Amino acid sequence: NAGVTQTPKFQVLKTGQSMTLQCAQDMNHNSMYWYRQDPGMGLRLIYYSASEGTTDKGEVPNGYNVSRLNKREFSLRLESAAPSQTSVYFCASSLLAGGPNTQYFGPGTRLTVL
Amino acid sequence: KQEVTQIPAALSVPEGENLVLNCSFTDSAIYNLQWFRQDPGKGLTSLLLIQSSQREQTSGRLNASLDKSSGRSTLYIAASQPGDSATYLCAVEMDSNYQLIWGAGTKLIIKP
Numbered sequence: 001n002a003g004v005t006q007t008p009k010f011q012v013l014k015t016g017q018s019m020t021l022q023c024a025q026d027m028n029h030n031s032m033y034w035y036r037q038d039p040g041m042g043l044r045l046i047y048y049s050a051s052e053g054t055t056d057k058g059e060v061p062n063g064y065n066v067s068r069l070n071k072r073e074f075s076l077r078l079e080s081a082a083p084s085q086t087s088v089y090f091c092a093s094s095l096l097a098g099g100p101n102t103q104y105f106g107p108g109t110r111l112t113v114l
Numbered sequence: 115k116q117e118v119t120q121i122p123a124a125l126s127v128p129e130g131e132n133l134v135l136n137c138s139f140t141d142s143a144i145y146n147l148q149w150f151r152q153d154p155g156k157g158l159t160s161l162l163l164i165q166s167s168q169r170e171q172t173s174g175r176l177n178a179s180l181d182k183s184s185g186r187s188t189l190y191i192a193a194s195q196p197g198d199s200a201t202y203l204c205a206v207e208m209d210s211n212y213q214l215i216w217g218a219g220t221k222l223i224i225k226p
Contacts, residue, residue, distance in 0.1 A: 004157070031212075042118060042203065042216025043158075050212060058213060090157060098212040100146065100165060105157030
């Protein structure tokens with residue numbers, strides 16, 4: 001039982017390049033989330049998927065797109081990377097969205113955009 | 115707009131001490147409040163979740179309290195150990211909203 005896995009762990013991009021961050025969970029959770037964490041700030045929600053087949057914007061969606069590929073997988077795409085997107089990205093999942101449902105986090109992807 | 119603040123940003127105490135971490139929020143219309151632990155280079159681990167109707171939750175040496183009216187929560191750690199060294203974050207969920215609003219965290223160092 002691996003929980004929430006993310007690939008890659010580290011990535012360096014040049015401005016304007018694109019990439020996709022992958023996330024998968026093996027807990028049969030319905031809801032999945034993408035966050036970014038910047039120094040000195042709390043986590044900020046980028047997008048979430050309350051259930052398979054749905055996605056919704058979070059607090060900071062600009063510059064990102066997501067795909068809920070199936071119940072297990074939720075990917076985050078940067079179409080044209082910018083230095084402002086340098087951050088640590090976390091994927092999380094929960095049985096259901098919100099309420100008393102604990103979110104379980106992956107180990108993160110550290111992204112640097114030059 | 116909800117704002118979540120954690121003060122201090124860093125705290126260093128000797129092993130064995132009892133300590134309190136603070137979390138404050140500006141809008142009392144929360145659905146729940148959660149405390150997480152983050153170890154360097156790793157993801158976050160949920161510690162305690164307090165629903166808005168509850169006053170406190172306990173897990174082992176950890177006790178979290180919630181006072182909605184004053185917009186405050188505390189995380190009490192008893193008999194601290196070096197293994198407790200980590201960053202502790204609190205997050206609130208607003209009514210009818212799936213989104214968590216996060217504090218920036220308190221980095222805790224327990225000195226042997």
